[in-house]
Amino acid sequence: MLGLNKKDATLLGVVAVLVIFAPFILNPFPADSAMAQFNAGYPDLMQRFVIFGIFAVGFNLLFGLTGYLSFGHAAFLGVGSYSAVWMFKLLSMNVIPAILLSMVIAGLFALLIGFISLRRTGIYFSILTLAFAEMSFRLAYSVLTPITNGETGLQLTLEDPRILGQTATENGGIPVTNLFGLEMRSTEVLNLGGWTFQFNNGYYMAGALLLVAFYISIRIFRSPFGMMLRAVKSNQQRMNYTGLNTKPYTLAAFVISGMYAGLAGGLMASMDPLAGAERMQWTASGEVVLMTILGGAGTLIGPVLGAGFIKYFENIFSKINEAVLHSWFHALPDGLENAIVWVLEHFVGSGWHLTLGLLFMLVVTFLPGGLVEGGQRLGRLFGRKKDAEEKTATQSTPAE
């Protein structure tokens, strides 16, 4: 199907089913139950799942296949966001031209940075990309204020021309982003018993694009081009000695992954039409590295899992506070309750970063292949040995 072998088609199918039914899957608890705060099925978070999924899938195309560790990928995300918002300001509120432009601009930007940075390998490449990204971030904050609106961030105003659209709606508001009239922010709510399911237009558009992005990523992984990139990762020197110029291949991978980041940035701006410089900061670049490695670099599904995992923890753990903890352990004797709450409150609420840091350390120490390896180990544990061996044969190890 679609030029995929059976296993990849199944994988794509599974991802498609997950994306389509995410509003149900992520909402397993009734809305008024005590567990409702573990529900992740609200539009804002689901959009973030798929957008960061796209970002991480793109990053994995570079890092997972070629082993080049870029520490400046957030720059492309930021550039994508800015271009999309400018498209909303100048042309129309339709998201298609905005997303196209953000991909093109991010691609050009990646071409420029990649052309220079790829002259070096190893940590020198990482530092070059980091330097370019930090430069973009600082320029966006200071000198480029006419384009980026500095610290406030680029926003839509009522004075924007919007040549093909309207400057303001009839009741004097700023028009909302849409896909040929389909508003991105509008959400269908379905009440079933105690459950509340939300179906958001923006989420489904981003989800569809995630599937396309994922499909392209599978095709690249299985193509001769992908094979060449893997060869670069395993031994670039040998490739050079055979008389092959590897640079066009690595540069192509860099540009493609930059365009993925641009797409993610454009989508982010489409869901919420503003763009700030902090999206380009090195912490944002670090985040996508963490997502990819946590999920499993060099695997197909790993980056998506990693992105979902981190965003889930970021949003759900940070909402739990002391009062919530007290209500959970209400039934216990007072002394014990206080002791447990005292220990746990370090890890939740504003302390969720601590949990994140510990989780990283645990995952990296015990599961170097990320969540995917964890899944494989579980699979092997339950006796599906043959299946696991096949999987490892098609997957590469995490890059250096």
Added chain:
Amino acid sequence: MDAIILQILNGLDKGSAYALIALGLTLIFGTLGVVNFAHGALFMIGAFCAVTLNKLLNLSVETVDPTRTDFLGNPLKVKTPYVETWFGPEFGHAIIDWSVPLAILFSIPIMIAIGFIMERGLIKHFYRRPHADQILVTFGLAIVLQELIKHYYGANPIQTPAPGAFRGSFDFGAMLGFDPNTIIYPYWRMIYFAFAAVIIGGVFAFLQFTTFGMVVRAGMADRETVGLLGINIDKRFTIMFGLAAAVAGLAGVMYAPINSPNYHMGMDFLVLSFVVVVVGGMGSLPGAVAAGFLLGILESFASMNEIKSILPGIDQIIIYVAAIIILLTRPRGLLGRKGVMED
């Protein structure tokens, strides 16, 4: 001329901090081959050692003084720090005043202990793992340390004053024979630079002139051979890790009066320190120090108004521009060796 000297002086204190952190990073990388992303956190912990000692010394007992009254007419409550009751008011006050220099003594054992625990408990298991794993696990550790500090000290910067004798500025230009009042320079920054120079000199002398340092240098060049000669090189490298942690910690202690410590100061310095290390050349100690001062001074030159008016925004990006130019023209940084971290 005096403007140039002033800018060089302004660059020295940041340059000193960059150089000290980069020196520690390079020591760890050169000996253990580990890329330590938690090094910024060690710098921050050092600064919080100074904060902690300051707070400990200021622990007070509250007594009621019946002879005086406050503005409401109640007897005045007087806070006397324990140190003052123990050592007498004058000496006690001097101890509190000198809390930051005293924190040097306080922080050395703490930082060495933290370094040992980190190396033996965590980093030991990552020698044979890819650099990406090392970066990730130390990054995780940095987040954990940062969050713990944030939890106990809060998110706001905590002022930690320098000793009273060294607050304020002095006329450095007049001492050099320039017109008075052209080069005004704070005392503490001068001290910070001198301190950094002593530490850097000390580390180099330690590596160059002691048997221990000789063995460590031999181990950096060829670990396997040194091991085969019957020397327990792992133990020595662990000690070097403790030393590198102490260098970062001391850099942090002395930096506390310059910039009030907050929990994310380590991360702010870490990225720049990595740029510094790479510009200097991975694994080269003199390179790290030279690049630290070079970039610190460049940064201060770029923030001159004359330069900013020609190239707006240059002060924000000069370090990165310099890093890009150096890496493109000198592939292994200023003083890097061949074949280090290029695969």
